[in-house]
Amino acid sequence: MGITKTDFMRGMQCKKMLWLDKHKPSLKVIPLEIQERLDAGNDFGDRAMAMFGDYEEMTVLRPGTSIPDKKAMIENTREHIERGTRVICEAAFSYYNNYCAADILKKNGDCYDFYEVKNSPEVREQYIKDAGFQYYIMMKSGLKIGRIAIVTHGPDESDPFVINDVTEAAKEKAAWVNENIWELNRMQKRPDEIETEPGPQCMEPYPCWYYGYCHRKENVQEEQENGI
Numbered sequence: 120m121g122i123t124k125t126d127f128m129r130g131m132q133c134k135k136m137l138w139l140d141k142h143k144p145s146l147k148v149i150p151l152e153i154q155e156r157l158d159a160g161n162d163f164g165d166r167a168m169a170m171f172g173d174y175e176e177m178t179v180l181r182p183g184t185s186i187p188d189k190k191a192m193i194e195n196t197r198e199h200i201e202r203g204t205r206v207i208c209e210a211a212f213s214y215y216n217n218y219c220a221a222d223i224l225k226k227n228g229d230c231y232d233f234y235e236v237k238n239s240p241e242v243r244e245q246y247i248k249d250a251g252f253q254y255y256i257m258m259k260s261g262l263k264i265g266r267i268a269i270v271t272h273g274p275d276e277s278d279p280f281v282i283n284d285v286t287e288a289a290k291e292k293a294a295w296v297n298e299n300i301w302e303l304n305r306m307q308k309r310p311d312e313i314e315t316e317p318g319p320q321c322m323e324p325y326p327c328w329y330y331g332y333c334h335r336k337e338n339v340q341e342e343q344e345n346g347i
């Protein structure tokens with residue numbers, strides 16, 4: 120099992136977070152407001168698929184589950200790229216088992232433009248890194264990528280899709296991805312738990328869902344000091 124986009128972004132925030140995702144996911148506590156934000160993001164992403172008109176969606180689920188069948192999605196994507204399908208959504212790629220599913224690919228001459236959809240009013244640095252990871256996997260899989268854009272949520276609900284060109288900044292992330300992806304691959308497979316002291320990474324750029332688990336020692340110490 121390689122690294123996905125989510126794994127990479129979480130592992131770059133904190134290696135222990137990625138290790139816990141792989142070995143002790145039941146310790147995760149996702150606050151309700153975060154879950155609601157994730158659900159709203161999925162809805163916005165679904166709406167954005169039609170922003171360029173007709174499209175083909177590559178999603179394939181394992182029978183009777185909501186788990187994506189990555190192998191089938193990769194094969195589906197390969198066939199549509201060969202066919203030159205104009206707009207491909209959830210386009211799946213793998214490079215040495217590292218995986219991404221790009222929100223929207225749009226044919227542009229002999230290459231595809233890549234659109235990453237975010238339910239946010241503005242472009243953030245994290246989104247560019249995220250697009251950079253996907254660019255790396257697609258480029259290494261042999262796909263020629265032209266423009267890269269982050270689609271943000273604008274104020275006009277009748278046409279909320281705002282296209283922000285980040286081509287240069289996202290492509291520049293490829294070297295950084297290459298420098299880190301192999302170490303994260305090795306680290307996530309380690310049987311012993313990663314020891315990382317809690318610090319600023321527990322809240323930045325996103326609050327960590329293992330906060331309670333990692334801070335339990337501090338909490339116990341505090342309770343003892345306060346005689347609770």
Ligand code: SF4
Nearest residue numbers: 133136321327330333
């Ligand atoms: S709470 Fe902090 S130390 Fe623990 S996994 Fe999350 S980011 Fe890492």
